[in-house]
Amino acid sequence: MTLIQLNQVSKIYPNGLEAVKPTTITIAAGTFTVILGSSGAGKSTLLRLINGLETTTSGEVIVLGEKLTSQNVRRLRAQTAMVFQQFNLVGRLNVITNVAIARLYYSPWWMSMLYLFRQQDINIARRALARVNLTSKAWQRADTLSGGQQQRIGIARVIAQQPKIILADEPVASLDPVTSEEILTLLQEICREDGITVVASLHQVELAMQFADRIIGINSGTVVFDGSPRQLGRDNLREIYRRQDGSIDESINLAFSD
Ligand SMILES: Nc1ncnc2c1ncn2[C@@H]1O[C@H](COP(=O)(O)OP(=O)(O)O)[C@@H](O)[C@H]1O
Ligand SMILES: [Mg+2]
Numbered sequence: 001m002t003l004i005q006l007n008q009v010s011k012i013y014p015n016g017l018e019a020v021k022p023t024t025i026t027i028a029a030g031t032f033t034v035i036l037g038s039s040g041a042g043k044s045t046l047l048r049l050i051n052g053l054e055t056t057t058s059g060e061v062i063v064l065g066e067k068l069t070s071q072n073v074r075r076l077r078a079q080t081a082m083v084f085q086q087f088n089l090v091g092r093l094n095v096i097t098n099v100a101i102a103r104l105y106y107s108p109w110w111m112s113m114l115y116l117f118r119q120q121d122i123n124i125a126r127r128a129l130a131r132v133n134l135t136s137k138a139w140q141r142a143d144t145l146s147g148g149q150q151q152r153i154g155i156a157r158v159i160a161q162q163p164k165i166i167l168a169d170e171p172v173a174s175l176d177p178v179t180s181e182e183i184l185t186l187l188q189e190i191c192r193e194d195g196i197t198v199v200a201s202l203h204q205v206e207l208a209m210q211f212a213d214r215i216i217g218i219n220s221g222t223v224v225f226d227g228s229p230r231q232l233g234r235d236n237l238r239e240i241y242r243r244q245d246g247s248i249d250e251s252i253n254l255a256f257s258d
Pocket of ligand 1 (some may be wrong): 043
């Protein structure tokens with residue numbers, strides 16, 4: 001079943017920059033897809049088009065069978081939870097509240113205005129926190145935790161949102177290698193065990209190879225590779241990491257370099 005469909009979607013920012021060139025992508029339910037590309041390739045823009053944080057310049061985005069419009073964007077966004085590079089927690093609030101915030105999507109407006117939570121929502125938040133092994137930190141201020149722990153809160157928050165889709169925009173770019181693997185392992189578990197479709201952007205080839213079912217390589221807003229990790233070869237990597245001037249982005253650890 002198709003959960004996400006982009007039909008000839010493009011994005012030109014007001015300054016004239018074409019961050020995503022007309023692109024058609026279909027993403028099946030239950031898969032773990034990695035959008036792989038260098039800084040500036042258009043990964044964040046692509047993900048933000050899927051949940052309507054950016055509007056398309058042309059083409060259409062279909063999520064859960066519905067064409068995304070200004071009318072249904074809020075409802076569909078509840079089903080399309082996002083994990084951010086910088087975690088996007090409220091640092092002064094405690095951990096459990098940061099997780100429970102996800103439930104405000106489903107609360108009456110007056111409750112969300114007052115940050116009031118129903119007991120059932122607190123219970124969902126507690127279970128999500130247990131899932132990422134942070135029960136012991138529930139009452140601690142979020143900004144007292146390490147980066148890896150903060151991202152686990154970010155993941156507990158998307159679990160508590162009970163979405164169909166998780167979009168993770170460079171979820172490990174601010175973390176060390178060991179913690180990065182832990183976080184991606186958690187996302188992979190959620191994908192496999194709960195059947196939630198995950199689309200994550202990464203700039204590291206090794207991590208994409210390790211965790212993705214499917215890798216979509218982009219360069220300057222164009223898809224230059226689309227296949228399984230096993231199909232990704234040296235030439236594909238060169239295309240993904242080629243700069244405008246023809247040189248290769250050396251910041252990648254070319255696992256395939258000769
Ligand atoms: N709000 C914006 N206005 C203008 N240009 C933008 C904006 N956001 C991103 N860009 C540009 O669009 C291109 C793609 O950016 P982005 O999607 O953030 O790439 P990535 O996430 O792969 O680093 C870059 O050249 C970036 O500078
Ligand atoms: Mg980005």
